[in-house]
Amino acid sequence: MTKVCPEIEERTIPQESALTVSRDVSFASNHFPTYKLGPENQILEEPKEDEKGPSVQETVETESDKLSDQHKRLSVRDLASKFDKNLAAAVNLADEAKLREVASLEGHVMLKKLRDALEYMRGRTDGQDKEDVEKAISMVEALAVKLTQNEGELIQEKFEVKKLGNFLKQASEDAKKLVNQEKSFACAEIESARAVVLRLGEAFEEQERSSEATRAQGPDVEKLVEEVQEARQIKRMHHPTKVMGMQHELHGLRSRIQEKYMISVKLHQEIAIIKRAEESKNCPFVLEGKQSLGSCLRIRVSSENAVDLSNCSIQWYRAACETSRREAISGANGSVYAPEPFDVGRILQADILSSGQKFTVTTDGPIDPDSGLQSRLESLMRKSNSEFSVVISQMNGQDYASRSHVLTVGKTRIKLSRGWISKAREIYSTSMQLCGVRGNIKAPGKALFWQPRKSLTFILTFESEQERNAAIALARKYAFDCNVTLLGPDD
Numbered sequence: 007m008t009k010v011c012p013e014i015e016e017r018t019i020p021q022e023s024a025l026t027v028s029r030d031v032s033f034a035s036n037h038f039p040t041y042k043l044g045p046e047n048q049i050l051e052e053p054k055e056d057e058k059g060p061s062v063q064e065t066v067e068t069e070s071d072k073l074s075d076q077h078k079r080l081s082v083r084d085l086a087s088k089f090d091k092n093l094a095a096a097v098n099l100a101d102e103a104k105l106r107e108v109a110s111l112e113g114h115v116m117l118k119k120l121r122d123a124l125e126y127m128r129g130r131t132d133g134q135d136k137e138d139v140e141k142a143i144s145m146v147e148a149l150a151v152k153l154t155q156n157e158g159e160l161i162q163e164k165f166e167v168k169k170l171g172n173f174l175k176q177a178s179e180d181a182k183k184l185v186n187q188e189k190s191f192a193c194a195e196i197e198s199a200r201a202v203v204l205r206l207g208e209a210f211e212e213q214e215r216s217s218e219a220t221r222a223q224g225p226d227v228e229k230l231v232e233e234v235q236e237a238r239q240i241k242r243m244h245h246p247t248k249v250m251g252m253q254h255e256l257h258g259l260r261s262r263i264q265e266k267y268m269i270s271v272k273l274h275q276e277i278a279i280i281k282r283a284e285e286s287k288n289c290p291f292v293l294e295g296k297q298s299l300g301s302c303l304r305i306r307v308s309s310e311n312a313v314d315l316s317n318c319s320i321q322w323y324r325a326a327c328e329t330s331r332r333e334a335i336s337g338a339n340g341s342v343y344a345p346e347p348f349d350v351g352r353i354l355q356a357d358i359l360s361s362g363q364k365f366t367v368t369t370d371g372p373i374d375p376d377s378g379l380q381s382r383l384e385s386l387m388r389k390s391n392s393e394f395s396v397v398i399s400q401m402n403g404q405d406y407a408s409r410s411h412v413l414t415v416g417k418t419r420i421k422l423s424r425g426w427i428s429k430a431r432e433i434y435s436t437s438m439q440l441c442g443v444r445g446n447i448k449a450p451g452k453a454l455f456w457q458p459r460k461s462l463t464f465i466l467t468f469e470s471e472q473e474r475n476a477a478i479a480l481a482r483k484y485a486f487d488c489n490v491t492l493l494g495p496d497d
Contacts, residue, residue: 059341069203099167099263102270113277114157117150149280156273163266164481170263174256181252199237230487291315291358293367299350300471302451305341305358305367315341319359322444324352336496337444344451346442347372347479350492382476387483390418394477398422398429399453400465415477417484420456422464432458434485434492440478441494454478455494 027437029492128139237275290309295302305315322338331467332355335343345354351372360363386392392415396407411429414421420438421431432438437460443453451471457463 016330065207070200095260095263099171099267102267104164112446113280114150114152115431117146117153121146121150124452150405153277153280156277160273161272163270167263167266170259174259177252177256177259202237259302289365289367290360291365291367293356293369295371297345297371299347299376299379299475300347300451302342302344302406303369305356313360314372317360321357323355323357324349325355326352334496335444336494340444340446342446342450343444344442344453345373347379347475347482348441348497350375375470376475379472379475379479382472383479383483386480392477392480394468394473396422396454396466396468399447400463400466402463411466413477415481415484418488420458420481422456422458422466430458430462430464433460434488434490436490438485438492439494440481440492441497442474442478444494457495 123141124139124146128136128143284475290307290313292306292308294304294306297303305320307315320339320341320345322335323332324335326335343354345357353369353372354366355366356369394413394415396411396413398406398411400406409424411422411424414423419431419433420440422429423431437457439455440455441455443450443455443465447453447465449467452468452474454466454468454474454477455463456466468477480491
């Protein structure tokens with residue numbers, strides 16, 4: 007980067023005239039005073055002043071204060087802080103590139119182990135099985151070639167990020183040097199202007215003490231106007247155009263680094279998909295069902311030699327992403343799980359313990375929301391109370407045969423009733439719990455678990471999945487307005 011230093015023109019000012027003054031100097035009059043002269047050049051009458059302007063001493067003090075404030079406003083600490091933040095962002099991107107390189111190396115190791123296992127199987131099989139194994143080996147080799155290509159692209163991107171980081175560091179250092187140099191030049195000009203104003207004030211004070219005869223030989227107004235015009239150019243010496251150009255250049259570099267980072271994230275996601283596909287080949291269980299709100303996820307046996315699910319131990323989990331800490335869903339121990347509104351945007355996993363071995367099945371991505379749920383909630387929130395038709399499936403853990411009931415979700419309480427008879431009516435409190443059903447029950451996508459208080463629990467079945475999810479989301483919204491978090495057991 008080329009450093010440009012401001013050029014300072016040398017001016018020659020006549021010694022007889024006063025030096026430069028600030029642009030804001032104001033004179034009491036723009037013409038010389040007039041007198042009546044009598045015989046032998048004696049002053050007979052002094053003219054009366056039409057307007058009274060500020061004294062010379064007040065003008066000099068005002069100009070000194072303005073120059074001092076101008077000197078304080080030339081700080082560039084904020085601009086230097088911005089350069090340091092951009093440099094720190096480039097260092098963080100370089101560290102992330104190193105982490106992606108480690109992940110690529112782990113992918114190579116996994117593919118090598120998989121190919122060795124397939125080579126071992128090819129030596130022990132024949133016929134159609136041997137052909138299938140050879141096809142699998144060719145697929146693994148193709149994946150290894152693709153992974154190598156991706157690794158080469160990652161290495162190239164790492165080199166570019168490092169190069170951009172070094173360039174950004176050098177640009178930051180050059181910018182700081184240039185800013186400091188411009189600041190020193192501006193300060194020198196301001197100090198010079200201040201000294202000129204002080205000398206000019208002294209000259210005006212000496213002129214006031216002079217006699218009336220010397221007043222007739224006062225300074226030339228035209229020369230003073232020229233000096234004022236030259237003083238106005240002092241403020242134009244410090245142009246921020248160079249710094250602004252460097253800021254635009256840094257903005258472009260930051261955009262390029264962001265684009266490279268997004269490409270690297272996509273490559274990392276593709277590697278994670280390949281890794282998950284390799285793990286699923288060794289897992290005898292698969293996860294079926296639409297991965298969205300309003301559907302049911304079901305664990306199914308994919309291998310004939312796998313153990314029956316009834317003899318396995320199952321635990322469902324939810325996580326913000328595949329690499330974050332998982333949160334166990336209390337009570338979700340069955341082979342079927344119906345996502346609820348709290349699971350939207352999260353990844354669901356299930357651990358299966360079979361004969362001392364643990365297998366994990368995972369959704370392909372975060373749970374998608376229900377497209378019509380938001381409009382349904384907006385229409386319900388226009389009412390003071392929302393009513394849902396439900397059937398009581400269980401009460402306090404026991405099967406319960408009942409007719410249709412009405413669940414009323416209000417802004418301060420929830421009520422379950424049939425006609426004039428109320429089964430339960432409670433305000434929102436910390437002892438209340440509400441979530442989707444997590445156990446083995448018929449139609450789990452339509453069922454809801456509600457605990458009005460510690461000694462009373464219900465499992466309610468709605469007419470549709472959307473009605474259940476709307477009741478859960480609406481009740482949690484009203485409870486949050488009452489400073490209550492409405493979740494399931496141990497959430």
